[in-house]
Amino acid sequence: MRGIQNIRMKTISLFSSLLLTAFLLSPAKAEVTFTGLDDRIRVEVDGELFTEWQHKAWKAPYLYPVIGPNGVNVTRHFPMKDGVEGEQQDHPHHRSIRFSHRNVNGLSFWAPDSKQGGHDAWIELEKIEKMEGGETGELVLRDRWMGDGELVLTEVVTLRFHPLPEREMLMDFDLALTAGEKDVTFYDEKDGGLGIRVAGTMKVEDRKTKEGKGTIRNSRGDENAEAWGKKAEWCDYFGPDPSGNMVGIAIFDHPSNLRYPTNWHARTYGLLTANRFGTGFFEAKDGAKKGDGDYTIKAGETLKLKHRLYFHHGDPEAAKVAEKFADYAQ
DSSP states (O other), X not given: OHHHHHHHHHHHHHHHHHHHHHHHHSOOOOOEEEEEOSSEEEEEETTEEEEEXXXXXXXXXXXXXXXXXXXXXXXXXXXXXXXXXXXXXXOTTOOSEEEEESXXXXXXXXXXXXXXXXXXXXXXXXXXXXXXXXXXXXXXXXXXXXXXXXXXXXXEEEEEEEEOGGGOEEEXXXXXXXXXXXXXXXXXXSSEXXXXXXXXXXXXXXXXXXXXXXXXXXXXXXXXXGGXXXXXXXXXXXXXXXXXXXXXEEEEEOTTSTTSSOEEEEOTTXXXXXXXXXXHHXXXXXXXXXXXXXXXXXTTOEEEEOEEEEEEESOHHHHTHHHHHHHHHO
């Protein structure tokens, strides 16, 4: 009997040791933290900067910088920082990562400095509704889209940060757009949507030299210039980051979204936007006409949109972008 008890004790001790070893060897999950500053909200993963929500630097908010898997910024610095080698200093409204549209009730939130039609437009922070860190961090912001001093719509932005191993990141970018006292129409335009302007090293080609090392590829297999305007479930912009290593930024369109799968305003010089309000431009070859992309949110009603961005190492195959999208879609 004593021999059996000894065997049991040794078995329990061995099992406990194995559990402890497994616990010690398993990687600790990363911790997302937020720091609210006067002009921005800092997002860190295990104490290292991932991005900042800039809400006072300009007439509309944007995420900048965005630190990729190799510890370097993977979006264009201009116009926040001038003179970076390899960057094109064009389209100053292409600010890193942001959601906008060129014609909302005649107002340009895409390029608000332009004062389109003599109208002044801007997006201002009304309230930080939530900042909750942890293994997944969640940031909820309420913004006001203003035109000539009057409220056009209220925007609630929900950002969720899901850190992955090797400094990769999944980031949800969800939107709830609620019209004010009047109907709000997003008019048919190619310039709009949730967009990124990638680092200069990642672009497919320079507009002047026509040189570049990046690639655009969507879920349907269209690449580079052929991906412009096409509908697809996701689109990935990948190439060497400033450290010289291959990375990508993929945007996923959620199946619940309006006009899923969205059209993509994908430019070889570094721009990628998921724009579901540009049908007349993107599908003109298929018979679409100007105005086919118009969409009106009735007064007091809400349009909800969901997206996920995947910041990854390597190309879409190595990063298993299609699998990550399938997980998201489910």
